[in-house]
Amino acid sequence: MGLKFGILDQSIVFPGQTSAEALANTVKLAQLAETLGYDRFWVSEHHDSPQMAGASPEVLIAHLLARTETIRIGSGGIMLQHYSPYKVAENFNVLASLAPGRVELGIGRAPGGLPRSTKALQRGTQETETLEEKLSELELLLHGSLEESHPLAGLQANPLPEQPASIFLLGTSVSSAKLAAERGYPYAFALFINNDPEAAKAAFDTYRESFDRSKGTEPIAILALSVIVSDTEAEAEETAGIFKSVRVTLASGKTVNVGSLQQAEAFAKQAGESYTVEERDADITRGTKETVRKRLLELRDAYGVDELIFTTIVPDFAKRERSFRLLKEAFEELPVE
Template sequence: MAPTSPAGTAPFALSVLDNAHTGVGQTAAEAFGEIIALARLAERRGYRRFWMSEHHAMPGASTSSPQLMLARLTGETERIRLGAGGVMLPNHAPLVIAEQFGMLEALAPGRIDLGLGRAPGTDPATAAALRRGADANDGFPDQVDELLGFLSDDFPEGHPYRHVHAAPGPWQAEQNRVARPGIPQAWVLGSSPYSAQLAAHLGRPYAFALQFGDADVDTAMRIYRERFRPSEQLQEPYTLLSVPAVAHDDPGEARRQARSAAMAMLRMFKREPYAVLPPEEVEAYPATAQEEQVLDVYTERFTNGTAADVAAALERLHDRTQVDELMLVVMGHSRRTQARTLELLADHYGLPDA
């Protein structure tokens, strides 16, 4: 195992992604309460940002609309950046997203991130129910351009939406004769070279999701850095890598929680509902040899162990990718373990305890 940096010497910023995992035996209301507590903890322990993701029709995930939960979190936190990681833009009208995130920016000025992805965040039938067409991904770059135009209120003359304005936003401030507000920081999310090229072309920060499988992060990061074009919003490339992680004082318990998350993935592959089962049920499951292999692969992919184990894995990823920021994707059935993950990594790296 590679040596880990001593406490207080993290070579990267640390952030948090919460998929609103709602384990079997837990209500959505209980999960939301734990999410609020986790966001407060992340702020207190010096994490840079707290993001939430968009998923639909999954019993194991309760944020069909991360922006609604973010609205609550603006009143529960004071300093930490809050964001969607991300909004699956082909599921939405760009104007509506610009309006919603303009409201969030008004509630928490200078603290809002808008991560943009193109995956459906669900299964094909649910995607159809969202009125998402089979060719939805094809128009993603144009949708992003349209959304950025609404956020900045800078469509050129002759554009069909030149006189359509998102409010709150710059146009509303101009009409009301007040200072121009800031706008949410837009990110491009992805797990392929395609998203890297788009982020580079737009001159936007780039977040790569490593939790989705054997994605080619090395090629994506190289393309993004080589092709990056400075913009008014960002002069130099900025990269973030999201990594599923479970840390615990007992490495055996960390592995049990990671395996619960792995079982949810196996269920999804089998076209069963994505549900996060308690570790005891996972251990009692009579897996076939092929299923056992899938469980083993994902248990290892979901970085788990003591704080030193997880930190060593994070640092190997950083050495390989040289990203500016690592985002912990909290995993497992136990919300208490997710909170413990943040505490242990913060302690390991000597992050402040406010």
């Protein structure tokens, strides 16, 4: 069986663009992905960031479903720590009722923004549930009612769809892989966020070794990574060379990846801690379609993954489209055995 391919788009507002233009490009990419035969198209959740227009994936997913016909549309991901599982279930039950079999609910464990936005999202709430408890509640509400032992027994997140949204767990660590395995979820490791090969290998090994098949599901391992494909090696190198990876380490030991040194400073200031920062070239698989195909197959074999999800951060929209076309061509010309 061949590899499955998806696209994760972050609705980035590049210099000289408006947020409306960035969102319009997300729509165009979803339609292109469907035309080219990609399996899924996911959108991300980012808060308090002028550089990213995708603050509400549920709203964007609804629009994308209406502008496409067959491709699966999902979140990469919903930051469940901020929200009531009941409301998330209502949102995705409506979406799944509108587009049966096409809705995917990726759950992220990161805050999706700086400390200020986390405070704003959780303002006025008394957060007592763990993520595991929220996931259990969400599962029940996607499929039916809360159990009799729950304080809100019998509660339903209407409408109940015939084909509920599929849950995926997203992460960058062994702990997220273990949680996905325990719950029988597909698991996506974001190599474009944590580009540590050893961490990725440990996460996927843990996922497969710990997977609970009693849930009636089989493990699905997904690698999410940055890719730029161009007509020449030189063009790919030039396009990828402008991007940096910035990791902030707070005095408390917490680490977070951000997009710039300015964001690193803002994160530390809002957290109220001293910090150190490491900047390096972004880990982007780049080159011609032959070069990229070879590298992607190496990564598939190294991590034992079943599917790949690509994010391509290129300001020139025509080059971004071209990258996704070349990527698909690479595997159509030489099918994966």
